Amino acid sequence: MRIDVYPTTTIGFRPTLTAVGAYLAARGIVPSASVFCETALAREQLGSTSIGAGLMVPHYMAAGFTPARLVLVPIHADASWAGVDGEPIQLLLITCFDPAMPQPAFRDLLRALADPNNGARLIQTPDAELAAVAAKMMKMEDNNGLN
Amino acid sequence: MRERTKELLTLLARADGYVTAEELANSLAVSNKTIYRLVERINAAHTEPLIVTSRGKGVKLLSENAAAPVKPVMPSGHSEFSPLQRQNKVLLTLLFKAPYYVQRIQLFAAYYVSDSVIQSDLTAISNLLAADELKLVRDHTQVAVSGKEENIRRAINHTLERLNLFSVTSISEFSAGATGLDKFDQAFIVGEINRIERTIDGDIPYPYNINLFSHMYTLIMRARNGRWAEADYQMTPVDVQTARDNAVLYELAKVIIGDFDRYLVTQLPLTEELNIFQYLLSIQLGGEASQLLPMAPEVSAFTRFLTDQVAQQSHLVLDAASLTDLERHIQPMLNRLRNEITVKNVWLTEIKKQYGDLFKVIAQALTAAAKHFRLAPISADEAGFVTLYFARCMEEQDRPKRVVIMCTSGQGTSELLRVKVNKYFPDLVVPAVISTAQYTEDNMSTWHPDVVLSTVHVQPIDHVPVLLVSALFGDLDRTNLRHILNDQVEAANAH
Numbered sequence: 001m002r003i004d005v006y007p008t009t010t011i012g013f014r015p016t017l018t019a020v021g022a023y024l025a026a027r028g029i030v031p032s033a034s035v036f037c038e039t040a041l042a043r044e045q046l047g048s049t050s051i052g053a054g055l056m057v058p059h060y061m062a063a064g065f066t067p068a069r070l071v072l073v074p075i076h077a078d079a080s081w082a083g084v085d086g087e088p089i090q091l092l093l094i095t096c097f098d099p100a101m102p103q104p105a106f107r108d109l110l111r112a113l114a115d116p117n118n119g120a121r122l123i124q125t126p127d128a129e130l131a132a133v134a135a136k137m138m139k140m141e142d143n144n145g146l147n
Numbered sequence: 148m149r150e151r152t153k154e155l156l157t158l159l160a161r162a163d164g165y166v167t168a169e170e171l172a173n174s175l176a177v178s179n180k181t182i183y184r185l186v187e188r189i190n191a192a193h194t195e196p197l198i199v200t201s202r203g204k205g206v207k208l209l210s211e212n213a214a215a216p217v218k219p220v221m222p223s224g225h226s227e228f229s230p231l232q233r234q235n236k237v238l239l240t241l242l243f244k245a246p247y248y249v250q251r252i253q254l255f256a257a258y259y260v261s262d263s264v265i266q267s268d269l270t271a272i273s274n275l276l277a278a279d280e281l282k283l284v285r286d287h288t289q290v291a292v293s294g295k296e297e298n299i300r301r302a303i304n305h306t307l308e309r310l311n312l313f314s315v316t317s318i319s320e321f322s323a324g325a326t327g328l329d330k331f332d333q334a335f336i337v338g339e340i341n342r343i344e345r346t347i348d349g350d351i352p353y354p355y356n357i358n359l360f361s362h363m364y365t366l367i368m369r370a371r372n373g374r375w376a377e378a379d380y381q382m383t384p385v386d387v388q389t390a391r392d393n394a395v396l397y398e399l400a401k402v403i404i405g406d407f408d409r410y411l412v413t414q415l416p417l418t419e420e421l422n423i424f425q426y427l428l429s430i431q432l433g434g435e436a437s438q439l440l441p442m443a444p445e446v447s448a449f450t451r452f453l454t455d456q457v458a459q460q461s462h463l464v465l466d467a468a469s470l471t472d473l474e475r476h477i478q479p480m481l482n483r484l485r486n487e488i489t490v491k492n493v494w495l496t497e498i499k500k501q502y503g504d505l506f507k508v509i510a511q512a513l514t515a516a517a518k519h520f521r522l523a524p525i526s527a528d529e530a531g532f533v534t535l536y537f538a539r540c541m542e543e544q545d546r547p548k549r550v551v552i553m554c555t556s557g558q559g560t561s562e563l564l565r566v567k568v569n570k571y572f573p574d575l576v577v578p579a580v581i582s583t584a585q586y587t588e589d590n591m592s593t594w595h596p597d598v599v600l601s602t603v604h605v606q607p608i609d610h611v612p613v614l615l616v617s618a619l620f621g622d623l624d625r626t627n628l629r630h631i632l633n634d635q636v637e638a639a640n641a642h
Contacts, residue, residue: 043555052619059559085283085619099471099556099582107562114566 001068001105001140003131008074013081013089017041017058018092020071029069030096036060039095040094051120054090057110061099068097068106070138073099074123090123093134105138112137151175155185159198159208167205180323182206187311191229192328194517202316202493217515230268233258235309238272239326241283242303243368245292245375254290276302276590282291296375297417300554301487303365313491316353325364327372338362339403346399355430355479362426366419370411380418393428400424425486429479446478450518453477455538457510461505465540471534480529484522492528499531502538509534548632549576551596553603557582560602560618567620568600572628598631 009016012093014037021036030036040058043049050056061139073092080088097103118137125133154175168179175182186206187299200206228236237254255265269290279302281294292299307313312324318340322333340359343351344351351359369375382390389399391403394463408414450473465473488545492498499506502545517525543607550568554561561580568575578594579585585601591608597614599605607613612631616624 046555047560047601047615048617049560050603050617050619051560052617054623057559057618059556061556084619085621095559097556099584101556103556103558109563110559111566114570115562116426140512 001070001136001138003071004071004128005130006071006073006078008076008127010076010079010142012079014041016075016079016092017094018075020073024069024096026147028058028063042131048084050085050089051110051113051119052083052085052087053116054083054087054123055096055113055119056091057093057113058082058088060094060096062096063098063100065096065098068095068101068103069135070095070106070109072134074127074130105140109138131134149480151177151181152185155182156189156197156208159206161375162207165201165204165207171206180319183315183320186325187270188228191311193230193342200600201497202354209353228258230264232310233260234271234275235306236326237268238275238309239306241272241292242306243327243372245294245299245373247373247415248286248289248291250289252288258393275306279305293450299369299373299375300365304489308362308489311436312361313357314493315357316493318356319407319624321357321360322366327368328364330581332364332367333414335406336360336367342403343399343427346395349432350432354492358488358490359426359430362422364409366415366422370413370415370595371379371405380416380421382417382421386421389428390424393424396427397424400427425482429483429486429488431476431479442474442478443481444629446474446481447518448478449481451472452519453512453516453533456506456515460508460512461537463505463537463541465537469536469540469543470494473533476532476536480525480533482524483529484517487523490528490532492531493594495531497536498538502534502541505537506530506534509537514595527533532632547574547576548598548635549578549594550628551591551594551598551599552577552580552581553586553599553601553605554618555583555603557585563618564600564602564616564620571620572626597635598628600628 004023006020010020011019017040017059018033021033023028024030025037039061039062043059043061048056049058051085071092071094071101073094075089075092077088077090080090083087093109095103095106097106122130122133122137155171158171158174167216168182171182172179186198186200189198193419195209197209199209233350237258240254249264251269255268260268269283269285274296276283276292279294280298281292281302284291284293288460292302310324312321314320315324318337337360340351340356340363343359364490392445400420403423404415404420408420454465454470454473482488510525510527511531513525513530517523520569550567550572552561552564554564557580565577565580566579578596583605585607586599586605588608591611596611599607599611599612600616602618604615604617605613614624614631616625616627
């Protein structure tokens with residue numbers, strides 16, 4: 001499991017996905033920015049991954065994608081859009097994984113986010129500490145897996 | 148054989164609970180069939196069964212008898228049969244041979260019994276025959292059974308029942324105990340049953356397979372050993388109408404009897420065609436085969452009367468699916484009652500144990516229904532089968548609702564949803580959190596959900612409603628879920 005923190009963006013959802021895709025593609029993690037963006041958007045079309053209270057968990061699912069990756073992207077208020085509860089999205093938690101593989105860390109993260117306090121805490125965490133706080137919610141023993 | 152009996156009893160006495168027939172067969176180096184035959188003989192030689200047999204579990208020495216010294220299993224003398232078994236086996240031979248005489252010496256030759264025992268056996272046999280309106284005709288050296296063919300057939304069924312031949316769940320077990328049946332006969336009957344199954348495109352389930360096999364066995368034995376008057380029977384208007392309404396099964400009955408004619412090198416009377424036809428009508432056909440039997444109006448009336456009686460006594464109401472299943476069972480049951488076709492229910496003891504109160508309610512309701520519709524009394528075995536339909540519904544209504552949660556991966560938003568469902572609906576059971584790839588008919592039949600909660604749009608499988616929700620599982624989602632669950636309860640109660 002790797003955790004990336006992408007700098008706070010001031011652009012909308014699709015451009016953000018493309019930018020993150022470009023960042024990952026440049027490191028050889030995904031085939032291209034457009035593949036990454038279209039895959040995640042295709043999942044959104046089946047049903048929004050907004051989970052309320054300013055959080056959204058877009059998925060990039062691809063066979064053989066390992067190790068799994070979490071990309072945290074704070075969203076600037078100017079670029080934000082409304083989630084399913086009408087609240088502006090403030091943090092993207094982009095989960096990248098092979099759907100055929102069990103992902104206990106993601107499960108733990110989602111379970112933790114069922115508590116609104118944890119979501120609020122993540123949103124308020126400075127970028128520099130975001131990965132560590134998320135890792136703790138995912139019950140990762142240490143930060144060895146962090147980029 | 149005696150050694151094996153002792154070894155079997157020793158093995159069962161040492162065992163803690165049930166032992167499968169296979170394990171016992173391996174230990175004694177005999178076949179499974181031999182184990183069942185030994186169990187039957189041991190039980191027959193005792194006033195109370197010493198060994199209990201349970202489908203799926205195996206056999207067990209009854210604990211209350213296990214501590215007591217085991218009585219001698221075989222009766223005195225050279226015979227391996229109890230007096231009751233001997234009498235019924237002799238009776239069966241006489242019934243198969245009717246109206247022909249059989250030499251007394253020949254009849255009892257296999258049992259090595261004295262004249263006085265033969266005399267008392269023949270008196271007992273005479274009494275058994277009288278119960279079926281038949282007579283035992285004797286002269287100095289030979290005996291015969293006299294009476295109508297329909298009474299002879301009924302007496303054969305009663306005798307087979309007393310010999311515990313109906314207390315089996317497979318054709319091979321029945322064959323093992325069927326006197327006079329050779330491997331060619333067995334193969335022929337099995338072939339005819341297979342022909343029926345091919346025509347109806349489905350299996351003939353227990354107990355109907357045993358019933359049909361028993362009827363065909365009786366037909367072979369009667370045709371080969373005895374004789375009955377060529378009744379000049381003409382089809383009644385009811386016969387004609389029934390044959391017309393069930394043309395596929397009637398044509399099948401004609402084909403089957405044609406096969407019997409060729410196998411037995413004879414020409415069986417029309418009544419045999421109609422007998423087979425009635426047996427076919429008395430089978431509960433499942434799946435698409437059930438379409439072969441159009442539902443008679445009286446079936447619905449009988450079922451409604453029965454369910455009303457049960458509802459008054461127990462407040463138990465069947466849902467629509469269970470009601471349809473029950474009607475499919477009632478239809479052939481009514482036919483069995485009219486044609487004196489009896490079925491044995493090997494699970495009866497277990498049903499009474501598990502659903503004692505419900506069984507009593509059903510038995511009373513069936514008695515009332517039989518009276519109301521002027522039918523023959525309905526046996527406990529039949530009541531046991533009917534009880535299962537209500538028991539299933541009772542279990543369904545008592546069980547908590549089940550919700551399967553789904554998202555594309557089964558590990559993202561669905562996990563969040565699971566936490567929220569547990570929080571807002573603590574009584575719901577969540578048997579699985581799944582991905583869309585796991586959303587298959589096989590899995591759904593395993594998890595048996597009442598509703599699927601999904602964060603992505605999918606089509607329902609097996610009419611299980613799918614509620615599309617957001618991972619947020621907000622007020623609207625929760626209200627929708629409550630509505631679906633309430634609607635299901637109301638729909639069940641409405642029926």
